Amino acid sequence: MNRAILSPSRLCGSVTVPPSKSAAHRAILCAALARGKSRLSNVSDSEDIRATLGAIEALGVQVCREGETLFLDSSGKWEDEAEIDCGESGSTLRFLIPILAGLGVDARLTGRGRLPYRPLGTYLECLPPHGAILKTKGGLPLTIDGGLNPGVYSLPGNISSQFITGLLLALPLLPGDSRIELTTPLESAGYIDLTLAVLQSFGVTIQPTDSGWNIPGWQRYQPGEYTVEGDWSQAAFFLAAGALGGELSIHGLRRDSAQGDREAASLFRQFGAQIRWQGDVLLVSGSSLCGIEIDAAQIPDLVPVLAATAALAKGRTVITGASRLRLKESDRLNAMTEGLTALGAKVTQSSDGLIIDGAERLSAGVAQGCRDHRVVMALSIAALRGGEPTEITDADSISKSYPNFFAEYNRLGGKANVI
Template identity: 75%
Template sequence: MSQAIVAPSKLCGSVTVPPSKSVAHRAILCAALARGISRITHVADSEDMRATLGALEELGVQVQREENVILIDSSGKWEDEAEIDCLESGSTLRFLIPVLAALGISAKLTGQGRLPYRPLNTYLECLPPHGAILKTHGGLPLEIDGGLIPGEYELPGNISSQFITGLLLALPLLPGDSRIRLTTPLESAGYIDLTLSVLHDFGIHIRSVEGGWEVPGWQQYQPRDYTVEGDWSQAAFFLAAGALGGDISIHGLRRDSAQGDRESAALYKRFGAQVEWQGEVLTVSGAPLCGIEIDAAQIPDLVPVLAATAALAKGRTVITGAARLRLKESDRLEAMTKALTTLGVAITQKPDGLVIDGVPKLSPGTVDGYNDHRVVMALAIAALRGSHSTVITDAISVAKSYPDFFKEYNRIGGKANVI
């Protein structure tokens, strides 16, 4: 078991955020669905990226890796059958299921950690009526057979956006027009905007209509060179570190990004931090922070780090709209509640969120990282304002999305000893 022993400190300096994992997943899959060679640059290594690239190699796609560049050659034929280990990557699993069904590929999908237990009911309900045969005992392993046909696909909007993205990737391949109709209001809209943006860049056109999308069939993905932008969800950890008394310049972000987590800049301003753009560099420095109200329906991945910040902001912070966090790599509402309670914070769980009354400093303690990369990174940020050292278990889980997190953390003044 790994752990991080984190002493109080301040983070000051410049960081370049890693490439967006969300964008990279989408671009790599689009490149694989194109006929020809695509060059995807600014791709960071992580366990989730390895899951998607490994899946494509199992399917017969030629993948060449050169430092932070991925060459995707999909000019050959995909395999008719495959067995794919999605590791712990929900994106890999949920993006691939409808794509494999659209291409008529027989496949067995497996996974590691909590992934086999994460819900797939949305696909089990909406894909079989359109020709896909899905065999499962409730999670993974999942066997796919048959082939999708065009039509109207109905699903809730208050589910993981990964399900909707999977359909948006798959339906343009079908021999006829389709429609996605949402039965409830859309949450995590930023991730869908991101999907539509990347699809457009690879030559796929989808029309947004009231309550969903119209997806023309018979479309062909186009190969291209593509550069992955910086990751706003990872930048949020450094925004929080700056807000909690540091002074940080963040490089590599797009102001006009379609990533929903760009909202983090505005949220940290609302907490009271000094946040501003200097050219293309986002700067953040500490100031007295006060609790705020946050609707997290469109920004669920930010909740752990927002909770860590709220724990050290004066007054009360109320976070709502986050029920889906109970179905991530961990139950993130439960994980943050238990950890912050151990560290002396008054925090109450609600079915869809958290109520947090901030404290000036955290009490010392040992807290569980739940093998969840976002929980571990959020707790490392909170530990900057500990009264003594904080011990966080499962520190190595940051490799899922940001293997160099603690290296960067220590480079700009952090005191994290990872064992």
């Protein structure tokens, strides 16, 4: 494990955000299910993406990487049995479970970090009545036996959207029509919109209903070419850096993206940042920031960086609707409370969010990164207006999603020494 020592600075210049990890996971699995040759462009190399690639290779898919382009050949025979290491990737694990059951693959899934302890209960409730046999002592390892039958799948809408996405990926393969019925309002809807957009790109039809989706069976994924768009959740760190006194041109984003985290632009405008589009480039610069109220139910991944910004915005920011953050790579509500408090911020927790009273500057201190990539990156943004020196532990955890984060941070004028 390493740590980052940071000094106050400003980030200025031009940056291209990394490809969307969320879109890449979905595209890789769709291409694997397409039973042919596909080309995926603009796919970053991160630990989570490597976990998904390792999973499809274990199933018999041939993968060749040339730079940021992947060539996938899924025309061969599927493996009947597989041992799959999901690393620390919740997307890999939760997307694969119904897919493996739908394909009739006998599989054993393992993982590391907090992943073995993250909830799987939704699948344990909704998959066995449809034929899947799941064996677990409460988390990982998990074994899957038996197939999956079409039918009506009922589950809450306020769970992780990864469960819903897993079903949307798997159910079109079944020999009959299925339906997903949500028993509570949908949260993180942007991630489901992204799933539906990627499915459409690979020739799969999903029909929305008032309470969920109808999924025709007997469908065949179509191989082809797909380009992964830029990642709005990673762009949020640079939007925050610009809002806190920097001046940045952010490249690689789609204005019409299905990613829910595109809401970041609107939220930083509400804080008071100067944000505008110039063609396909998003420009952000600092201004006087004021606290705001944020319902995070649809944008949970943005909460760490929003909290870091709020700690340096005049007045009070109240974040609600984020209770699911306690079940991520860390308890992110607690991690951001303790990390920002260690740097002199005034933060208290509620059951589902944070209350933050902003200050002009933070102080020097040691903040725990909690082995969580988003926590480390968010605290690094707060350190732009911290004391000297500021130390953040577990700096290497950024490799989970954005291995080049500190390199870009320093290239743009930041002062981060990773030891």
